[in-house]
Amino acid sequence: DIVMTQSPSSLAVSAGDKVTMSCKSSQSLLSSEYQGNYLSWFQQKPGQSPKLLISLASTRETGVPDRFIGSGSGTDFTLTISSVQAEDLAVYYCEQYYSYPTFGGGTKLELK
Amino acid sequence: QVNLLQSGAALVKPGASVKLSCKASGYTFTDYYIHWVKQSHGKSLEWIGYINPNSGYTNYNEKFKSKATLTVDKSTNTAYMELSRLTSEDSATYYCTRSELAYWGQGTLVTVSS
Numbered sequence: 001d002i003v004m005t006q007s008p009s010s011l012a013v014s015a016g017d018k019v020t021m022s023c024k025s026s027q028s029l030l031s032s033e034y035q036g037n038y039l040s041w042f043q044q045k046p047g048q049s050p051k052l053l054i055s056l057a058s059t060r061e062t063g064v065p066d067r068f069i070g071s072g073s074g075t076d077f078t079l080t081i082s083s084v085q086a087e088d089l090a091v092y093y094c095e096q097y098y099s100y101p102t103f104g105g106g107t108k109l110e111l112k
Numbered sequence: 113q114v115n116l117l118q119s120g121a122a123l124v125k126p127g128a129s130v131k132l133s134c135k136a137s138g139y140t141f142t143d144y145y146i147h148w149v150k151q152s153h154g155k156s157l158e159w160i161g162y163i164n165p166n167s168g169y170t171n172y173n174e175k176f177k178s179k180a181t182l183t184v185d186k187s188t189n190t191a192y193m194e195l196s197r198l199t200s201e202d203s204a205t206y207y208c209t210r211s212e213l214a215y216w217g218q219g220t221l222v223t224v225s226s
Contacts, residue, residue: 040213051216103157105156
């Protein structure tokens, strides 16, 4: 199994803050064949299903605001929210699909 | 628009089985795999497996191989997951989601209790 480790587990923020969260995988997610990292980011608000924000480590889904920025390669990845809005308070999960999918433990964004 | 509509919450007794459904609409059902994901209360997400609706081919997370059985009914564009020999560890919300995990059902809460 590829183990996904996210940090921190929670983050207290104020509106307008720049936020960075980390996701590390136990092995490289870089596909030499397709030249892409098989890493996605999801947002889950209370009582809702997860929502796909970013795939291939840095490609935003249609309609996702450009304040959400995914970066990284290999085993180290980052999700940055350039200026947090109130509606961004949620749990964020990373997921690898290099092999059968596994998810990180999540980072919970809370109001300071 | 793509929609995955899951069956309602289920309360089941320990040792029993339950069959969850996921009805797809807004796209060609046989063009995309259906995945199932487990989320225990307050916890992260676990991939259970997927089914190819066109061929019926399935692929399971080793952890769920003896727990979950995935099937489809192409005539009604519906995917099913049967969970067997239920214990309290199986109490969770179960989601169906389409390939690439871009579209998710609303989830089905399964509670195992006597």
